[in-house]
Amino acid sequence: MHKNIFSLKQDIVAIGRRVYERGYVASNDGNISIRIDDERILITPTGVSKGFMKPEDMAIIDYEGNLVSGTAKASSERFMHISMYKARPDINAVCHAHPPHATGFAVAGIPLDQCVLPEVIVALGSIPIADYGLPGTDELFKPIAKHVKDHDAFLLENHGATTIGHDVLNAYHKMETLEHFAHILFVAKSLGRVNELGQKDVQDLVGLREKFGITSGASCNIAPQNQTSSSSPVQPANVNSNNIDKEELVQKITDAVLKRLNS
Numbered sequence: 001m002h003k004n005i006f007s008l009k010q011d012i013v014a015i016g017r018r019v020y021e022r023g024y025v026a027s028n029d030g031n032i033s034i035r036i037d038d039e040r041i042l043i044t045p046t047g048v049s050k051g052f053m054k055p056e057d058m059a060i061i062d063y064e065g066n067l068v069s070g071t072a073k074a075s076s077e078r079f080m081h082i083s084m085y086k087a088r089p090d091i092n093a094v095c096h097a098h099p100p101h102a103t104g105f106a107v108a109g110i111p112l113d114q115c116v117l118p119e120v121i122v123a124l125g126s127i128p129i130a131d132y133g134l135p136g137t138d139e140l141f142k143p144i145a146k147h148v149k150d151h152d153a154f155l156l157e158n159h160g161a162t163t164i165g166h167d168v169l170n171a172y173h174k175m176e177t178l179e180h181f182a183h184i185l186f187v188a189k190s191l192g193r194v195n196e197l198g199q200k201d202v203q204d205l206v207g208l209r210e211k212f213g214i215t216s217g218a219s220c221n222i223a224p225q226n227q228t229s230s231s232s233p234v235q236p237a238n239v240n241s242n243n244i245d246k247e248e249l250v251q252k253i254t255d256a257v258l259k260r261l262n263s
């Protein structure tokens with residue numbers, strides 16, 4: 001790390017404010033950390049809203065989870081962060097939050113692994129679901145372990161999401177990408193159609209990773225025979241397009257979509 005510790009604390013405060021203002025956490029949820037060196041980790045305190053942290057609130061811990069510096073108690077999920085750094089020497093920051101759409105997919109048991117958005121295919125490949133682990137214990141990381149080598153973003157079953165990066169802004173941006181993808185996919189599924197990219201398009205996008213310095217080996221799941229994956233498109237009831245003007249048809253389709261979303 002080239003920055004001094006106070007600058008790193010300021011970075012976490014800034015990211016915490018972004019996470020809070022975008023609604024990725026509520027109350028005192030979430031935690032953020034930065035690897036200082038091979039002996040110390042800077043991490044957010046427990047019981048403090050990520051939108052109202054101050055640099056002096058941060059805790060410095062060792063790789064056993066012990067407090068090294070600071071007066072606040074370190075995040076109860078510090079062992080997940082420690083395990084991430086031990087498993088991935090190439091990463092220097094971890095961001096854990098509960099973004100609503102992504103967490104909704106985690107609760108529903110649906111991984112974000114479809115080949116849909118080019119920027120997601122390049123940056124993240126896919127986002128798997130790690131089985132449930134008890135928050136606040138070292139059990140939280142164990143289900144992630146089988147995914148951590150090839151992925152930089154994870155859904156946590158019935159819990160939230162975690163992203164990792166070469167610095168804290170990079171880890172946060174992956175959280176933004178994850179939640180944005182989940183939101184778009186939710187809308188597409190609600191409308192009844194998810195148009196997936198085919199194998200050739202996906203291979204071309206994966207080929208761009210080296211250009212952007214992305215080392216993740218994660219790949220999205222290409223639909224069989226490049227077929228569009230979806231449920232049937234939304235069909236408004238009792239609409240005869242031969243006997244209705246365009247404005248009324250649009251209104252009926254809109255009403256049908258809203259009814260489906262509300263249900």
